[in-house]
Amino acid sequence: MEQTPDQKKKELRKKAMKLPLSPGVYLMHDRSGKIIYIGKAKALKNRVSQYFGSEKNHDDKVRQMVAHVDWFEYILTDSEFEALVLECSLIKQHTPKYNILLKDDKGYHYIKVTNEEWPRISQSKQAPDDGNTYIGPYVSSWATKESVDEALKIFCLPSCNRHFPRDIGKGRPCLNFFIKQCCAPCRGKISKEEYLESVNEAIDFLKGGSSESVRKLTEKMNRAAENLEFEYAARIRDRLSAIRRMGDRQKVVAISVPEQDVVALAQGPTACCFQVFRFQDGRLCDRESFPMGRCGEPESARREFLERYYTIRDRIPPRVTLDGPAESMDLLERWLTEKRGSRVLLSVPQKGEQAKLAEMVRQNAAEAVAQTTGRTVKETSALDELGRKLGLSEPPKYIESYDISNLQGGENVAGMIVFENGRPLKSAYRKFKIKTVEGQDDYASMRETLERRFEEYELHKEEGEGFGRLPDLILLDGGKGQVGAVKPVLEEHHLEIPLFGMVKDSSHRTRAITGDGGEISISSNRAAFTLVSSIQDEVHRWAIGYHRQLRKKHSISSALTTVEGIGEKRAKALLRYFRTMTAIREAELSQLEQAPGMTKPAAQKLYQAIHGAENLDEKSQKS
The missing domain is CATH 1.10.150.20 (5' to 3' exonuclease, C-terminal subdomain)
Known part of the structure; x- marks a missing residue:
């Protein structure tokens, strides 16, 4: 007779409880025997048994993995560090479905210079023997593209699909000519000799870098001025100015640390993304984006990502900056140090240049998530920030908020609003007329409201929508008192839903979020602040609107x-x-x-x- 999922889970937990309290690596298999997850543990018994216990603290990714586990095996090691090294090796070998897996798409890239009458410069992924000239190879696709784009802009070379001399004199020049980023050979106003000179200067720039190009161009400009060729000297002067402008733009992402990587994670309701900015000689030299599905608890996800990323990358910098803590940071630091052959520092900066850098990279990761999910960067970033601030394992996709409204205890009502994926879900808004509370007692009114809401959940939970859906987060309009009044209601219904209050200042503007552990301040220039303020304003509007509606009806009824x-x-x-x-x-x-x-x-x-x-x-x- 086939076992039910609960029976299988109990059997696996029973086996897990017999494991030793020793460090090691565990391998989860499905029915076919395929390895679907590999993990490491300081104490195998404690770690593996957690998977088959209560699901309350598991994210969706872990729940799905556990549902497919048919059996597991383990390998003992002498230390947790040895377990980490073995785990990395086994994951690279077996590529399990539920581990974070990164595709190593770092091939070689080239700069292509076509062998034609009017040569063109572009980026290429290969260097075939086709008669064209190829500069390279380069490891970074991003850096190669950036270099080509800069060279084309500085030396005013075309980036369009027109062919010369075939298309000379045919059609109007494109926008790049009018913004002085293209010499527009299509107009027929530039000689072939002048064009070739620009191409050669661009090639020198790409081969020798900006400093070497500046030296050569400065010499040319001075010679032209001495020979009274002032028009030619002015053209070179303009190119030197363009190189300096490009250098100034690069300084925006220049840092005081000569070599380092900055890694950041942005999570959306259904997807997440890691971004890596790589710096050499204090300047951004490469950036990589790794979008993926839901990656679960941030600290664990960061650890897994770092393990996978530096398994497929040869260059390990002396410093790696993270936007948040990672699980087992001391072990990761030791592992990276051994791979590099010298000290590697893992850090989570709280202020200063490094913190701003980590935030910039996180914003770029949020942009990638927004493109994947169809939400705006602002919405994605706000939910991610809010989840981090409140210590949630994932950004809150479905938020419910409540407010009480009355006038000296009369027409006592409550309003409930819902924000889904950072936007108001007005079809889920609800109104409550307080029944059991007389007079002005906001705590008791809030308690009654939540009690009735979760009674409705028990009646409709099979439907999975409306009252039958549980929120990822509850925000009450009020402080610690409201939170304290409502928490027993959640406990009575055995619900583990994050619960916080929204606190206003003397000007009735959102100041902080409060929970059991005191107030959590939210900066007024952050996306999370804007989201919480919007929620607080909207729930107040909804509740007071219902209160005014009842008062109006009551006054009309009194007239009748x-x-x-x-x-x-x-x-x-x-x-x-x-x-x-x-x-x-x-x-x-x-x-x-x-x-x-x-x-x-x-x-x-x-x-x-x-x-x-x-x-x-x-x-x-x-x-």
Whole structure:
């Protein structure tokens, strides 16, 4: 008889509990015997048994992996460091499905100079024997492309698809000519000799670098000036200015550390991305992007990524800067040091140049995630920042927020709004009229609201949407008191949902987020601050709007109850039937008489109150 998933899980946990408390590597297999995950552990028993225990602290990636595990094996090592080295080797050998796997696409790249009458310069992935000239090879695709782009702009060479001399004099020049980034041979105003000179200068620039080009061009400019060739000297002067401008642009991402890598992670609701910026001689020399699916808990993901990345890359810098902590940083540092042959420092800067650099790289990673998920960079970055600030394992995809509104305890209501993927999901907004609380008690009102919300969850959880869907995060409009009032409700329902309050300052602007451990400040210039402020403003608008709506209805209802024969119940029935006071005023006597719960005497009294006794007599005579 085939085992159920729960039975299989219990069996695997029983086996895991028999493992030794020793360091080692574990290998998870599926039914076919294929290795689907490889991990290392300081204590095998503790680590492996966690997979087959409670799922509450597991992310989606781990849950999926565990669901496919049929059996596991392990290899003992003398130390956790040896386990890490063995883990890296085995992952490279077996490429398991649920480990972070990076494709090593670092081939060689070349700069191509075509062998034609009007040569063209471009980037190439290969160097075939086709009669053209190839400069290289270069390892970095990004650096090769950047160099070609810079050379074309500095020396005003064409980057379009036109062929010369065939297309000379045919059509208008493109935009690059008008912004002074192309000499536009298509206009027929530049001689072949001048064009070839520009091409040769560009090749010298690409081969020798900007400093060598500056030296050669400066010599040319001085000779031209001595020979009174002022127009030619001015053209060289403009090229020197262009090289300096390019150098100034590069300084934007120049650093004080001669050689280092900066690694950052951005997570979206359904995807994540690692970015690596590589620096040599204090300047950005390469950048790589690794988009992937959901990568789970950030610290574990960073460790896995660093292991995979430096397994497929030969160059290891003396410093690696991270945008957040990684699991087993001391072991990673030791492993990288051994691979490099000299000290490697792993750091997570909190301020200064390095922190700004890490944030810049993270923003680039957020851009890649945004392109994958179809969200804006701002939305992706805000959710990622918020998740980090609150210590969540993943960015909160589905956020619920609550606010209480009343006036001196009257018309006590609550509003619930939902933000999904950083945007308002108005179809999921809900309103609550407080039933059990009299007077102004916001804590009790908030407790009742959440109690009713999760009672609805129990009734609709099979549907998986609306009240049947649990949020990834709950934000209450209020401080520590509201959080304390609501937390027991979550505990009673055995729900582990992150719960925080949104605190305002004296000017009613969002100041911080509060939980059990005190306030978490959020900087006003960060995307997370904008998101939380938007949520707080929106839930306040929704709650107070409902409160005003009820107050308006109550005042209208009170006006109706002043008419003889119309009480609270009949007034509410009239408002439900006619919807507005204007419709009641414009209704004929017969329409009032036919309204639910109305009698002829009551209808006549109401009509008389609205239109006067004379109109009532006239209507009665006609009827």
